[in-house]
Amino acid sequence: MTIILYDIPSTLPGDALNPSTWKTRYTLNIKGIPYTTEWVEFPDIEPLAKKLGISPTLKKPDGSPLYTLPAIYDPSTGTYVSESLRIAEYLEKTYPDAPTIFPNNTAGLQMAFTDAFMSKIPKLLPFILPAQVLRLNSPSAEYIRRSREKDFGKTLEEVLPKGEEAVRQWAAYKDGLGTVDAWYSKNGGMGPFLLGETPSWADVVVGAFSMWCRKVWGEGSQEWKDIMSWHDGRWQTIMEGLKKYETVN
Amino acid sequence: MTIILYDIPSTLPGDALNPSTWKTRYTLNIKGIPYTTEWVEFPDIEPLAKKLGISPTLKKPDGSPLYTLPAIYDPSTGTYVSESLRIAEYLEKTYPDAPTIFPNNTAGLQMAFTDAFMSKIPKLLPFILPAQVLRLNSPSAEYIRRSREKDFGKTLEEVLPKGEEAVRQWAAYKDGLGTVDAWYSKNGGMGPFLLGETPSWADVVVGAFSMWCRKVWGEGSQEWKDIMSWHDGRWQTIMEGLKKYETVN
Numbered sequence: 001m002t003i004i005l006y007d008i009p010s011t012l013p014g015d016a017l018n019p020s021t022w023k024t025r026y027t028l029n030i031k032g033i034p035y036t037t038e039w040v041e042f043p044d045i046e047p048l049a050k051k052l053g054i055s056p057t058l059k060k061p062d063g064s065p066l067y068t069l070p071a072i073y074d075p076s077t078g079t080y081v082s083e084s085l086r087i088a089e090y091l092e093k094t095y096p097d098a099p100t101i102f103p104n105n106t107a108g109l110q111m112a113f114t115d116a117f118m119s120k121i122p123k124l125l126p127f128i129l130p131a132q133v134l135r136l137n138s139p140s141a142e143y144i145r146r147s148r149e150k151d152f153g154k155t156l157e158e159v160l161p162k163g164e165e166a167v168r169q170w171a172a173y174k175d176g177l178g179t180v181d182a183w184y185s186k187n188g189g190m191g192p193f194l195l196g197e198t199p200s201w202a203d204v205v206v207g208a209f210s211m212w213c214r215k216v217w218g219e220g221s222q223e224w225k226d227i228m229s230w231h232d233g234r235w236q237t238i239m240e241g242l243k244k245y246e247t248v249n
Numbered sequence: 250m251t252i253i254l255y256d257i258p259s260t261l262p263g264d265a266l267n268p269s270t271w272k273t274r275y276t277l278n279i280k281g282i283p284y285t286t287e288w289v290e291f292p293d294i295e296p297l298a299k300k301l302g303i304s305p306t307l308k309k310p311d312g313s314p315l316y317t318l319p320a321i322y323d324p325s326t327g328t329y330v331s332e333s334l335r336i337a338e339y340l341e342k343t344y345p346d347a348p349t350i351f352p353n354n355t356a357g358l359q360m361a362f363t364d365a366f367m368s369k370i371p372k373l374l375p376f377i378l379p380a381q382v383l384r385l386n387s388p389s390a391e392y393i394r395r396s397r398e399k400d401f402g403k404t405l406e407e408v409l410p411k412g413e414e415a416v417r418q419w420a421a422y423k424d425g426l427g428t429v430d431a432w433y434s435k436n437g438g439m440g441p442f443l444l445g446e447t448p449s450w451a452d453v454v455v456g457a458f459s460m461w462c463r464k465v466w467g468e469g470s471q472e473w474k475d476i477m478s479w480h481d482g483r484w485q486t487i488m489e490g491l492k493k494y495e496t497v498n
Protein backbone atom coordinates (compact mmCIF):
# COMPACT_ATOMS: atom_id res chain seq x y z
CA MET A 1 0.00 0.00 0.00
CA THR A 2 2.23 2.74 -1.32
CA ILE A 3 1.21 6.40 -1.26
CA ILE A 4 1.15 8.25 -4.58
CA LEU A 5 2.75 11.72 -4.56
CA TYR A 6 1.65 13.96 -7.42
CA ASP A 7 4.52 16.24 -8.43
CA ILE A 8 5.49 18.43 -11.39
CA PRO A 9 8.20 17.09 -13.73
CA SER A 10 11.12 19.14 -15.00
CA THR A 11 13.91 18.86 -17.55
CA LEU A 12 15.91 17.13 -14.81
CA PRO A 13 14.90 13.51 -15.53
CA GLY A 14 13.19 11.85 -12.57
CA ASP A 15 14.12 14.74 -10.31
CA ALA A 16 11.94 17.14 -8.35
CA LEU A 17 12.12 20.91 -8.56
CA ASN A 18 9.05 22.49 -7.02
CA PRO A 19 9.34 23.95 -3.48
CA SER A 20 5.75 23.13 -2.56
CA THR A 21 6.00 19.48 -3.54
CA TRP A 22 9.45 19.23 -1.92
CA LYS A 23 7.75 20.00 1.40
CA THR A 24 5.67 16.85 1.02
CA ARG A 25 8.59 14.80 -0.31
CA TYR A 26 10.76 15.77 2.67
CA THR A 27 7.84 15.03 5.00
CA LEU A 28 7.31 11.55 3.53
CA ASN A 29 11.05 10.82 3.60
CA ILE A 30 11.47 12.02 7.20
CA LYS A 31 8.49 9.92 8.24
CA GLY A 32 9.80 6.95 6.26
CA ILE A 33 6.43 6.36 4.62
CA PRO A 34 6.71 4.48 1.27
CA TYR A 35 5.55 6.41 -1.79
CA THR A 36 5.96 6.66 -5.53
CA THR A 37 5.76 9.78 -7.66
CA GLU A 38 3.28 10.43 -10.43
CA TRP A 39 4.46 13.30 -12.61
CA VAL A 40 1.86 15.83 -13.79
CA GLU A 41 2.59 18.82 -16.06
CA PHE A 42 1.13 22.15 -14.82
CA PRO A 43 -1.72 22.36 -17.38
CA ASP A 44 -2.80 18.80 -16.50
CA ILE A 45 -3.20 19.46 -12.74
CA GLU A 46 -6.72 20.87 -12.88
CA PRO A 47 -8.21 18.16 -15.17
CA LEU A 48 -6.58 15.42 -13.09
CA ALA A 49 -7.73 16.90 -9.78
CA LYS A 50 -11.29 17.25 -11.07
CA LYS A 51 -11.27 13.67 -12.39
CA LEU A 52 -9.95 12.21 -9.13
CA GLY A 53 -11.85 14.53 -6.80
CA ILE A 54 -8.80 16.26 -5.32
CA SER A 55 -9.81 19.47 -3.54
CA PRO A 56 -8.67 22.87 -4.83
CA THR A 57 -6.36 24.69 -2.43
CA LEU A 58 -6.64 28.34 -3.43
CA LYS A 59 -8.79 30.72 -5.46
CA LYS A 60 -7.93 32.38 -8.75
CA PRO A 61 -8.27 36.19 -8.90
CA ASP A 62 -11.72 35.71 -10.52
CA GLY A 63 -12.84 33.65 -7.50
CA SER A 64 -12.85 30.27 -9.29
CA PRO A 65 -11.05 27.33 -7.62
CA LEU A 66 -7.31 26.86 -8.14
CA TYR A 67 -5.92 23.32 -8.10
CA THR A 68 -2.30 22.91 -7.05
CA LEU A 69 0.24 20.26 -6.20
CA PRO A 70 1.41 18.60 -4.04
CA ALA A 71 -1.41 16.15 -3.60
CA ILE A 72 -1.26 12.57 -2.39
CA TYR A 73 -3.41 9.48 -2.70
CA ASP A 74 -3.28 7.11 0.24
CA PRO A 75 -4.64 3.71 -0.86
CA SER A 76 -4.75 2.45 2.74
CA THR A 77 -7.55 4.90 3.52
CA GLY A 78 -8.73 5.67 -0.05
CA THR A 79 -8.04 9.36 0.61
CA TYR A 80 -6.81 12.19 -1.62
CA VAL A 81 -5.26 15.14 0.22
CA SER A 82 -3.87 18.36 -1.32
CA GLU A 83 -1.69 21.24 0.02
CA SER A 84 1.58 20.49 1.81
CA LEU A 85 0.54 21.48 5.34
CA ARG A 86 -2.78 19.60 5.14
CA ILE A 87 -0.90 16.56 3.82
CA ALA A 88 1.55 16.81 6.74
CA GLU A 89 -1.34 17.00 9.20
CA TYR A 90 -3.05 14.03 7.50
CA LEU A 91 0.13 11.96 7.70
CA GLU A 92 0.68 12.88 11.36
CA LYS A 93 -2.82 11.69 12.22
CA THR A 94 -2.89 8.60 9.99
CA TYR A 95 0.63 7.37 10.81
CA PRO A 96 1.11 8.31 14.48
CA ASP A 97 3.96 5.80 14.89
CA ALA A 98 6.12 7.44 12.18
CA PRO A 99 8.55 10.19 13.24
CA THR A 100 6.64 13.42 13.85
CA ILE A 101 7.52 16.65 12.08
CA PHE A 102 5.67 18.67 14.74
CA PRO A 103 7.62 17.46 17.80
CA ASN A 104 6.43 18.45 21.29
CA ASN A 105 3.10 19.82 20.06
CA THR A 106 4.80 22.61 18.09
CA ALA A 107 2.41 22.60 15.08
CA GLY A 108 1.15 26.12 15.92
CA LEU A 109 4.67 27.50 16.36
CA GLN A 110 5.70 25.80 13.11
CA MET A 111 2.84 27.49 11.23
CA ALA A 112 3.86 30.87 12.63
CA PHE A 113 7.41 30.11 11.50
CA THR A 114 6.19 29.42 7.96
CA ASP A 115 4.30 32.73 7.91
CA ALA A 116 7.35 34.63 9.16
CA PHE A 117 9.76 32.78 6.84
CA MET A 118 7.65 33.53 3.75
CA SER A 119 7.61 37.22 4.67
CA LYS A 120 11.45 37.25 4.58
CA ILE A 121 12.02 35.81 1.10
CA PRO A 122 9.92 37.76 -1.45
CA LYS A 123 13.12 39.12 -3.04
CA LEU A 124 13.96 35.60 -4.21
CA LEU A 125 11.05 35.44 -6.65
CA PRO A 126 12.14 37.96 -9.34
CA PHE A 127 15.39 35.99 -9.63
CA ILE A 128 14.13 32.44 -9.53
CA LEU A 129 10.86 32.62 -11.47
CA PRO A 130 12.53 33.57 -14.80
CA ALA A 131 15.20 30.90 -14.21
CA GLN A 132 12.64 28.26 -13.26
CA VAL A 133 10.81 28.23 -16.60
CA LEU A 134 14.05 27.16 -18.28
CA ARG A 135 13.90 23.96 -16.20
CA LEU A 136 10.31 23.08 -17.04
CA ASN A 137 9.07 20.99 -19.96
CA SER A 138 7.37 23.08 -22.61
CA PRO A 139 3.71 22.48 -21.60
CA SER A 140 4.50 23.56 -18.01
CA ALA A 141 6.92 26.30 -19.08
CA GLU A 142 4.34 27.91 -21.37
CA TYR A 143 1.61 27.60 -18.74
CA ILE A 144 3.73 29.11 -15.95
CA ARG A 145 5.12 31.87 -18.15
CA ARG A 146 1.59 32.91 -19.18
CA SER A 147 0.31 32.83 -15.60
CA ARG A 148 3.29 34.67 -14.02
CA GLU A 149 3.49 37.30 -16.75
CA LYS A 150 -0.19 38.02 -16.19
CA ASP A 151 0.48 38.41 -12.43
CA PHE A 152 3.47 40.73 -12.95
CA GLY A 153 2.10 42.59 -15.98
CA LYS A 154 5.43 42.14 -17.76
CA THR A 155 7.59 39.42 -19.29
CA LEU A 156 9.71 37.22 -17.04
CA GLU A 157 12.79 38.64 -18.76
CA GLU A 158 11.65 42.10 -17.60
CA VAL A 159 10.98 40.79 -14.08
CA LEU A 160 14.58 39.58 -13.66
CA PRO A 161 16.60 42.30 -11.85
CA LYS A 162 19.65 43.51 -13.78
CA GLY A 163 22.86 45.44 -13.12
CA GLU A 164 23.04 47.43 -9.89
CA GLU A 165 19.39 46.70 -9.18
CA ALA A 166 20.19 42.96 -9.24
CA VAL A 167 23.04 43.51 -6.77
CA ARG A 168 20.72 45.46 -4.45
CA GLN A 169 17.87 42.94 -4.68
CA TRP A 170 20.12 39.93 -4.18
CA ALA A 171 21.61 41.62 -1.10
CA ALA A 172 18.07 42.27 0.14
CA TYR A 173 17.28 38.57 -0.28
CA LYS A 174 20.38 37.75 1.75
CA ASP A 175 19.29 40.25 4.44
CA GLY A 176 15.87 38.58 4.67
CA LEU A 177 17.53 35.21 5.17
CA GLY A 178 19.70 36.85 7.83
CA THR A 179 16.65 37.19 10.07
CA VAL A 180 15.90 33.49 9.60
CA ASP A 181 19.54 32.71 10.39
CA ALA A 182 19.15 34.62 13.67
CA TRP A 183 16.25 32.33 14.60
CA TYR A 184 18.33 29.25 13.80
CA SER A 185 21.19 30.61 15.91
CA LYS A 186 18.92 30.21 18.94
CA ASN A 187 19.01 26.40 18.73
CA GLY A 188 22.01 26.37 21.05
CA GLY A 189 24.21 24.74 18.41
CA MET A 190 22.62 21.41 19.32
CA GLY A 191 22.27 20.27 15.69
CA PRO A 192 21.65 21.47 12.14
CA PHE A 193 17.92 21.99 12.62
CA LEU A 194 15.80 24.70 14.21
CA LEU A 195 14.97 22.42 17.15
CA GLY A 196 18.52 21.04 17.23
CA GLU A 197 19.03 17.41 16.23
CA THR A 198 15.51 16.64 15.07
CA PRO A 199 14.19 17.90 11.73
CA SER A 200 10.77 19.49 11.90
CA TRP A 201 8.34 21.34 9.63
CA ALA A 202 10.37 24.56 9.78
CA ASP A 203 13.41 22.77 8.33
CA VAL A 204 11.21 21.15 5.71
CA VAL A 205 10.05 24.60 4.58
CA VAL A 206 13.57 26.06 4.56
CA GLY A 207 14.92 22.94 2.87
CA ALA A 208 12.22 22.98 0.18
CA PHE A 209 13.05 26.56 -0.83
CA SER A 210 16.79 25.83 -0.72
CA MET A 211 16.22 22.77 -2.90
CA TRP A 212 14.28 24.92 -5.39
CA CYS A 213 17.35 27.19 -5.69
CA ARG A 214 19.72 24.25 -6.03
CA LYS A 215 17.69 22.51 -8.72
CA VAL A 216 16.81 25.62 -10.73
CA TRP A 217 20.30 27.17 -10.78
CA GLY A 218 22.41 24.04 -10.37
CA GLU A 219 25.15 23.37 -7.84
CA GLY A 220 27.82 25.01 -10.02
CA SER A 221 25.96 28.32 -10.33
CA GLN A 222 27.07 31.56 -8.72
CA GLU A 223 23.64 31.88 -7.11
CA TRP A 224 23.95 28.54 -5.32
CA LYS A 225 27.57 29.23 -4.31
CA ASP A 226 26.46 32.58 -2.87
CA ILE A 227 23.68 31.01 -0.82
CA MET A 228 25.93 28.22 0.48
CA SER A 229 28.49 30.81 1.60
CA TRP A 230 26.04 33.08 3.44
CA HIS A 231 25.53 33.29 7.22
CA ASP A 232 28.50 31.12 8.17
CA GLY A 233 27.21 28.27 6.05
CA ARG A 234 23.82 28.12 7.77
CA TRP A 235 21.96 26.93 4.64
CA GLN A 236 24.66 24.44 3.79
CA THR A 237 24.44 22.98 7.30
CA ILE A 238 20.68 22.58 7.03
CA MET A 239 20.93 20.98 3.57
CA GLU A 240 23.57 18.57 4.84
CA GLY A 241 21.29 17.69 7.74
CA LEU A 242 18.45 17.02 5.29
CA LYS A 243 20.62 15.07 2.85
CA LYS A 244 19.33 11.66 3.91
CA TYR A 245 15.76 12.83 3.21
CA GLU A 246 16.46 13.90 -0.39
CA THR A 247 15.53 10.64 -2.09
CA VAL A 248 13.14 11.02 -5.03
CA ASN A 249 11.03 7.85 -5.08
CA MET B 250 18.92 38.95 46.25
CA THR B 251 15.83 40.27 44.53
CA ILE B 252 15.86 41.35 40.90
CA ILE B 253 14.79 44.92 40.12
CA LEU B 254 12.40 45.31 37.17
CA TYR B 255 12.33 48.81 35.71
CA ASP B 256 8.82 49.56 34.42
CA ILE B 257 6.78 52.61 33.44
CA PRO B 258 4.11 53.78 35.89
CA SER B 259 0.56 54.71 34.92
CA THR B 260 -2.49 56.34 36.47
CA LEU B 261 -3.43 52.84 37.71
CA PRO B 262 -1.68 52.91 41.11
CA GLY B 263 0.94 50.17 41.47
CA ASP B 264 -0.25 48.51 38.27
CA ALA B 265 1.58 47.80 35.03
CA LEU B 266 0.40 48.85 31.59
CA ASN B 267 3.19 48.55 29.04
CA PRO B 268 3.22 45.52 26.71
CA SER B 269 7.01 45.37 26.50
CA THR B 270 7.52 45.37 30.25
CA TRP B 271 4.63 42.92 30.68
CA LYS B 272 6.67 40.41 28.67
CA THR B 273 9.40 40.55 31.33
CA ARG B 274 6.90 40.58 34.20
CA TYR B 275 5.18 37.45 32.87
CA THR B 276 8.57 35.85 32.31
CA LEU B 277 9.70 36.54 35.89
CA ASN B 278 6.36 35.34 37.28
CA ILE B 279 6.36 32.13 35.20
CA LYS B 280 9.91 31.43 36.27
CA GLY B 281 9.06 32.22 39.89
CA ILE B 282 12.08 34.51 40.25
CA PRO B 283 11.64 37.11 43.05
CA TYR B 284 11.66 40.73 41.90
CA THR B 285 10.48 44.20 42.84
CA THR B 286 9.46 46.99 40.49
CA GLU B 287 11.10 50.37 40.20
CA TRP B 288 8.84 52.80 38.37
CA VAL B 289 10.42 55.17 35.83
CA GLU B 290 8.51 57.81 33.84
CA PHE B 291 9.27 57.82 30.09
CA PRO B 292 11.43 61.00 30.06
CA ASP B 293 13.52 59.60 32.93
CA ILE B 294 14.47 56.34 31.14
CA GLU B 295 17.42 57.70 29.17
CA PRO B 296 19.08 59.60 32.09
CA LEU B 297 18.64 56.57 34.38
CA ALA B 298 19.99 54.11 31.79
CA LYS B 299 23.02 56.32 31.16
CA LYS B 300 23.65 56.71 34.89
CA LEU B 301 23.41 52.95 35.57
CA GLY B 302 25.08 51.82 32.34
CA ILE B 303 22.02 50.05 30.90
CA SER B 304 22.49 49.40 27.16
CA PRO B 305 20.31 51.13 24.58
CA THR B 306 18.09 48.71 22.62
CA LEU B 307 17.24 50.60 19.43
CA LYS B 308 18.26 53.61 17.40
CA LYS B 309 16.40 56.88 16.95
CA PRO B 310 15.71 58.01 13.38
CA ASP B 311 18.79 60.28 13.60
CA GLY B 312 20.96 57.26 14.46
CA SER B 313 21.48 58.13 18.13
CA PRO B 314 20.86 55.41 20.75
CA LEU B 315 17.33 54.83 22.06
CA TYR B 316 16.94 53.61 25.64
CA THR B 317 13.83 51.59 26.42
CA LEU B 318 12.26 49.51 29.17
CA PRO B 319 12.00 46.80 30.32
CA ALA B 320 15.38 46.53 31.93
CA ILE B 321 16.40 44.51 34.97
CA TYR B 322 19.16 44.61 37.54
CA ASP B 323 20.22 41.27 38.94
CA PRO B 324 22.19 41.84 42.17
CA SER B 325 23.30 38.19 42.28
CA THR B 326 25.47 38.77 39.20
CA GLY B 327 25.70 42.57 39.31
CA THR B 328 24.23 42.68 35.77
CA TYR B 329 21.91 45.11 34.03
CA VAL B 330 20.01 43.69 31.01
CA SER B 331 17.59 45.55 28.72
CA GLU B 332 15.03 44.41 26.06
CA SER B 333 12.48 41.72 26.88
CA LEU B 334 13.89 38.91 24.73
CA ARG B 335 17.47 39.51 25.89
CA ILE B 336 16.23 39.55 29.49
CA ALA B 337 14.42 36.25 28.89
CA GLU B 338 17.57 34.71 27.45
CA TYR B 339 19.62 36.04 30.37
CA LEU B 340 17.18 34.55 32.88
CA GLU B 341 17.13 31.19 31.06
CA LYS B 342 20.90 31.00 31.25
CA THR B 343 21.36 32.37 34.76
CA TYR B 344 18.50 30.41 36.37
CA PRO B 345 18.50 27.07 34.51
CA ASP B 346 16.53 25.37 37.30
CA ALA B 347 13.55 27.75 36.98
CA PRO B 348 10.74 26.77 34.57
CA THR B 349 11.83 27.47 31.00
CA ILE B 350 9.83 29.67 28.66
CA PHE B 351 11.56 28.12 25.63
CA PRO B 352 10.62 24.47 26.25
CA ASN B 353 12.18 21.75 24.07
CA ASN B 354 14.74 24.09 22.50
CA THR B 355 12.02 26.17 20.79
CA ALA B 356 13.69 29.58 21.20
CA GLY B 357 14.14 29.97 17.42
CA LEU B 358 10.54 28.97 16.69
CA GLN B 359 9.38 31.34 19.43
CA MET B 360 11.28 34.24 17.84
CA ALA B 361 9.72 33.47 14.46
CA PHE B 362 6.33 33.44 16.20
CA THR B 363 6.99 36.90 17.64
CA ASP B 364 7.90 38.22 14.18
CA ALA B 365 4.76 36.71 12.64
CA PHE B 366 2.53 37.85 15.53
CA MET B 367 3.73 41.46 15.31
CA SER B 368 2.97 41.48 11.57
CA LYS B 369 -0.67 40.58 12.33
CA ILE B 370 -1.51 43.36 14.80
CA PRO B 371 -0.51 46.75 13.30
CA LYS B 372 -4.19 47.74 13.13
CA LEU B 373 -4.30 47.79 16.94
CA LEU B 374 -1.96 50.77 17.22
CA PRO B 375 -4.15 53.61 15.87
CA PHE B 376 -6.79 52.58 18.42
CA ILE B 377 -4.68 51.98 21.48
CA LEU B 378 -1.99 54.68 21.23
CA PRO B 379 -4.45 57.59 21.62
CA ALA B 380 -6.18 55.71 24.48
CA GLN B 381 -2.90 54.84 26.17
CA VAL B 382 -1.80 58.43 26.81
CA LEU B 383 -4.91 58.93 28.94
CA ARG B 384 -3.55 56.27 31.33
CA LEU B 385 -0.08 57.77 31.67
CA ASN B 386 1.06 60.33 34.24
CA SER B 387 1.62 63.73 32.72
CA PRO B 388 5.43 63.57 32.25
CA SER B 389 5.11 60.28 30.36
CA ALA B 390 1.90 61.29 28.58
CA GLU B 391 3.50 64.48 27.24
CA TYR B 392 6.67 62.66 26.23
CA ILE B 393 4.82 59.86 24.41
CA ARG B 394 2.37 62.21 22.73
CA ARG B 395 5.22 64.32 21.38
CA SER B 396 7.15 61.28 20.16
CA ARG B 397 4.17 59.49 18.57
CA GLU B 398 2.79 62.61 16.94
CA LYS B 399 6.19 63.19 15.38
CA ASP B 400 6.17 59.59 14.05
CA PHE B 401 2.66 59.87 12.61
CA GLY B 402 2.90 63.49 11.49
CA LYS B 403 -0.50 64.20 13.08
CA THR B 404 -2.14 64.44 16.49
CA LEU B 405 -3.13 61.26 18.30
CA GLU B 406 -6.75 62.44 18.08
CA GLU B 407 -6.34 62.46 14.29
CA VAL B 408 -4.69 59.01 14.36
CA LEU B 409 -7.70 57.43 16.09
CA PRO B 410 -9.99 55.86 13.41
CA LYS B 411 -13.55 57.20 13.42
CA GLY B 412 -16.96 56.23 12.06
CA GLU B 413 -17.03 53.62 9.29
CA GLU B 414 -13.25 53.71 9.06
CA ALA B 415 -13.07 52.67 12.72
CA VAL B 416 -15.44 49.76 12.06
CA ARG B 417 -13.32 48.62 9.10
CA GLN B 418 -10.00 48.97 10.95
CA TRP B 419 -11.26 47.22 14.08
CA ALA B 420 -12.52 44.35 11.89
CA ALA B 421 -9.09 44.24 10.22
CA TYR B 422 -7.46 43.95 13.65
CA LYS B 423 -9.81 41.06 14.44
CA ASP B 424 -8.88 39.41 11.11
CA GLY B 425 -5.18 39.67 11.91
CA LEU B 426 -5.78 37.99 15.26
CA GLY B 427 -7.74 35.31 13.37
CA THR B 428 -4.51 34.08 11.80
CA VAL B 429 -2.94 33.84 15.25
CA ASP B 430 -6.03 31.98 16.47
CA ALA B 431 -5.53 29.45 13.64
CA TRP B 432 -2.00 28.79 14.95
CA TYR B 433 -3.33 28.27 18.48
CA SER B 434 -5.98 25.89 17.14
CA LYS B 435 -3.13 23.52 16.18
CA ASN B 436 -2.30 22.81 19.84
CA GLY B 437 -4.66 19.85 19.78
CA GLY B 438 -6.86 21.38 22.50
CA MET B 439 -4.32 20.15 25.03
CA GLY B 440 -4.39 23.35 27.09
CA PRO B 441 -4.79 27.12 26.90
CA PHE B 442 -1.30 27.76 25.54
CA LEU B 443 0.31 27.45 22.12
CA LEU B 444 2.25 24.37 23.23
CA GLY B 445 -0.73 23.05 25.20
CA GLU B 446 -0.49 22.99 28.99
CA THR B 447 2.83 24.81 29.36
CA PRO B 448 3.11 28.58 28.91
CA SER B 449 5.98 29.68 26.68
CA TRP B 450 7.36 32.87 25.15
CA ALA B 451 4.64 32.96 22.48
CA ASP B 452 1.94 33.12 25.18
CA VAL B 453 3.94 35.77 27.03
CA VAL B 454 3.92 37.94 23.90
CA VAL B 455 0.21 37.40 23.23
CA GLY B 456 -0.58 37.89 26.92
CA ALA B 457 1.45 41.12 27.13
CA PHE B 458 -0.47 42.70 24.24
CA SER B 459 -3.79 41.47 25.62
CA MET B 460 -2.88 42.93 29.00
CA TRP B 461 -2.08 46.27 27.34
CA CYS B 462 -5.63 46.31 25.91
CA ARG B 463 -7.19 45.33 29.22
CA LYS B 464 -5.33 47.94 31.24
CA VAL B 465 -5.68 50.79 28.73
CA TRP B 466 -9.39 50.32 27.99
CA GLY B 467 -10.50 48.64 31.22
CA GLU B 468 -12.44 45.43 31.64
CA GLY B 469 -15.81 47.17 31.27
CA SER B 470 -14.95 48.73 27.90
CA GLN B 471 -16.54 47.72 24.59
CA GLU B 472 -13.05 47.15 23.16
CA TRP B 473 -12.15 44.59 25.83
CA LYS B 474 -15.56 42.89 25.61
CA ASP B 475 -15.10 42.60 21.82
CA ILE B 476 -11.67 41.03 22.15
CA MET B 477 -12.83 38.59 24.83
CA SER B 478 -15.70 37.49 22.56
CA TRP B 479 -13.61 36.92 19.43
CA HIS B 480 -12.44 33.56 18.03
CA ASP B 481 -14.52 31.40 20.37
CA GLY B 482 -12.99 33.04 23.41
CA ARG B 483 -9.40 32.25 22.39
CA TRP B 484 -7.94 35.39 24.03
CA GLN B 485 -10.03 34.90 27.15
CA THR B 486 -8.75 31.32 27.44
CA ILE B 487 -5.13 32.45 27.16
CA MET B 488 -5.64 35.24 29.71
CA GLU B 489 -7.26 32.79 32.12
CA GLY B 490 -4.31 30.45 31.66
CA LEU B 491 -1.93 33.32 32.44
CA LYS B 492 -3.96 34.59 35.41
CA LYS B 493 -1.65 33.12 38.03
CA TYR B 494 1.28 34.97 36.45
CA GLU B 495 -0.33 38.42 36.63
CA THR B 496 1.04 39.48 40.00
CA VAL B 497 2.65 42.92 40.03
CA ASN B 498 5.44 42.77 42.59
